[in-house]
Amino acid sequence: xxxxxxxxxxxxxxxxxxxxxxxxxxxxxxxxxxxxxxxxxxxxxxxxxxxxxxxxxxxxxxxxxxxxxxxxxxxxxxxxxxxxxxxxxxxxxxxxxxxxxxxxxxxxxxxxxxxxxxxxxxxxxxxxxx
Numbered sequence: 335x336x337x338x339x340x341x342x343x344x345x346x347x348x349x350x351x352x353x354x355x356x357x358x359x360x361x362x363x364x365x366x367x368x369x370x371x372x373x374x375x376x377x378x379x380x381x382x383x384x385x386x387x388x389x390x391x392x393x394x395x396x397x398x399x400x401x402x403x404x405x406x407x408x409x410x411x412x413x414x415x416x417x418x419x420x421x422x423x424x425x426x427x428x429x430x431x432x433x434x435x436x437x438x439x440x441x442x443x444x445x446x447x448x449x450x451x452x453x454x455x456x457x458x459x460x461x462x463x464x
Contacts, residue, residue, distance in 0.1 A: 335359075335360045336432075337359045337360050337455075338356055338357070338358050338430050338454060338455035339357045339358075339359075339455055339456070340354060340355070340428060340430055340455045340456070340457055341458055342354040342458060343427075343428060343458030343459045343461075344461070345463065346420055346462055347463070347464050348420060348462055348463075349419060349420065350420050350462070351416070351417060351418045352417045352420065352460060353415070353416045353417070354370070354414065354417065354430075354458060354460075355413070356413045356414070356415075356430030356455060357410075357412050358412070358413075358432065359411065361432075362408075363406065363411045363412075363413070364408050365435060366387060366432045366433065366435050367385065367386045367432070367433050367434075367435035367438075367440040367441050368384065368385055368406065368413040368432050369381060369382075369384035369385075369431050369445055370382040370413075370415045370428060371429045371431060371448055371451070371454075372424075372426035372427065372429070373426055373427050373429070373457075374426040377426075378449075379429075379448050380394070380395060380448065381394035381395065381444075382394060382398060382402060382415070382428070383395070383402055383404040384404065384441035384444055384445055385406050385413060385441070386435055386438045386439065386440060386441050387435035387436070387438045387440070388435075388438030388439075389406065390438065391404050391441075392442070392445065394445045397423070398417075398424075401419045401420075402415060403415070403418075415428070420462045421462060422462045422463060424460060424462050425460060425462050425463070426459075426460060427457040427458070427460075428457060428459075428460055429451070429454050429455055429457045430454065430455050431444060431447075431452075432453040432454075433447070433452075
C-alpha cells in the first residue's frame with residue numbers, strides 16, 4: 335500500500351525553525367520526485383518545493399527562497415523540508431506528494447498538479463504565532 339506520512343509540524347514563534355519529514359512506504363523513493371505543498375485557511379493550495387529523483391531541487395514559492403530547504407534520504411525513504419526564519423504567513427497545512435520520475439525531471443509536472451495530487455499524505459499543521 336502506497337503511503338506518505340508527514341510529521342514535524344507544530345506551533346513555533348516567528349523567526350523559529352521546524353523540520354518536516356515525509357516518510358514514504360509501499361514504493362521505493364529512488365525513482366520518484368517528492369514535492370511539498372501547503373494550504374492556508376481560505377486560500378488555494380500552493381507548491382512550495384520539490385526534489386527530483388536525480389536530487390535536483392526546485393523552489394516554487396519565491397517567499398520561501400533562502401529560508402526553506404528540501405532534501406531527501408533514499409536510504410530512509412524520507413524527504414525533509416527544513417524551514418527557517420518562519421513567518422506568520424507560513425502558517426498552513428503542509429502536504430507532501432509523489433510522482434514517478436524516471437528521468438529526473440518530473441518536478442515541474444508535480445508542482446503543476448497542486449490541485450489534483452494523486453499520491454499525497456494527510457498533511458501536518460504548521461502554526462507560526464507569538
